[in-house]
Amino acid sequence: MAPRYDAVIVGGGIAGCALAKALANHGRRVLVVERSLKEPDRIVGELLQPGGVAALAELGLGDCVEDIDAVPVTGYHMFWKGQEEASFWFCAPSPREEKPVGSSFHHGRFVHKLRRRISEEENVTVVEATVVEIARDEKSGAAIGVICGDEQRTEHYGDLVVLSDGATSNFRSQFLPYAPRAQSRFWGLELTDADLPYYGCAYGIIGSGPPMLIYQIGQHETRILIDVLDDTYESLGSNPQATRRYMAEQVLPVLPERIQPSFACALREGRLRSVPNRWIPSSRNVTPGLVVLGDALNMRHPLTGGGMTVALKDAMLLADLPKPTDVPSLASLDVVADKLKAFHWRRKRYAASLNILAQALYLLFVAQDSRLRVMQKGFIRYIQEGEKNFAEPVGIMGGYVESPVQLFYHFVRIAVYSIGLHLSEAGLLHFPVALLQSCMVFVSAARIILPSILDELRL
Helix, strand or coil, X not given: CCCEEEEEEECCCHHHHHHHHHHHHCCCCEEEXXXXXXXXXXXXXXXXXXXXXXXXXXXXXXXXXXXXXXXEECEEEXXXXXXXXXXXXXXXXXXXXXXXXXXXXXXXXXXXXXXXXXXXXXXXXXXXXXXXXXXXXXXXXXXEXXXXXXXXXXXXXEEEEEEXXXXXXXXXXXXXXXXXXXXXXXXXXXXXCCCCCCCCEEEEEECCCCCEEEEECCCCEEEEEEEEEHHHHHHHCCCHHHHHHHHHHHHHHHCCCCCHHHHHHHHHXXXXXXXXXXXXXXXXXXXXXXXXXXXXXXECCHHHCCHHHHHHHHHHHHHHCCCXXXXXXXXXXXXXXXXXXXXXXXXXXXXXXXXXXXXXXXHHHHCCCHHHHHXXXXXXXXXHCCHHHHHHHHHHHCXXXXXXXXXXXXXXXXXXXXXXXXXXXXXXXXXXXXXHHHHHHHHHHHHHHHHHHHXXXXX
């Protein structure tokens, strides 16, 4: 008979490793099945917000960002249309607390270290195998384990089966009603010894061409991600020369001058890679004995770097809800189902904030029409006025302030601020036209945020 575990986790990425450690902390016996234990090679999942760093520490995995050449992230610096700049930083929630700090790193090194750490846990077993089927009870339909289709067929059984096999999950469609959507891609390059203005900052460039995100992933390496709409990507096809020409003509000129030499060098000699920017609303799985986690469950646009923070917090919450003192055995399907229903709604406090923020900022930053350009400018000016304006919104983005209501409040406030700024700069002669434009700005702002809010209210 194959050994039976309290939980079998499909996928040894961020979410899978975090949940394995969280369950092991509660004394649960866990099996993690990962298709490949080689160090991953990805261009996203490299910036961990302060809320995620805090969650790592709470799980007992805080040392996983050490000795991997990680760089602290203390805030952001924004460039708008090459005309204006604004800085904002993570602010302490109270005067007695230290300022939160995030971390950026090579994704593969971080995941490799997570896997090593959980392999050292007495209650965690990690195996390299490809899951080809979720085993289910013939009568109840409950998930009871996994079947692996390697050279020799193997079966692993557990009281709870967790799908955390990432954005391209092979099993999501069997259990959840939604499929991932995408309308843009990140093109990524790695710059060497880039001359960045401020150490410990991530950088956003908006208003002139595609939005860009820049951050260090090592003491000598810097990642630049260029967000390009699928229409542009498809028009260039698989022609690397056309792609590099687009980068030279549309991206290079809008970068800060001090960064341009390292970008030009990387464009000539580096490896240009792309990845779809997918998002999917979370939904409640109703299959007994099974839960979906991480990117298999819920994704948001990666521009704000909130994915890993959500995954880590989800892992902690999912392990804490059915504590052994309340639920001695995860085989109690009805009790576990109630806990999973609570998990779906309780995670909204932090996940909804990060999901809505990511989608709203992406749609605002990618906009080319004049109405949302008004709001882009208002966003920059709003930040320029200091901590009184940005402390709470940046706390939401950092994952340590959990409040969808406060996010909505600040979004509306930025829209109203932008309209007021636009009217004040219009002058008496152009005021009637500016007033009409301001009404359209508010309508556009509503179209940005309301669909994301409705996504979060779905079952």
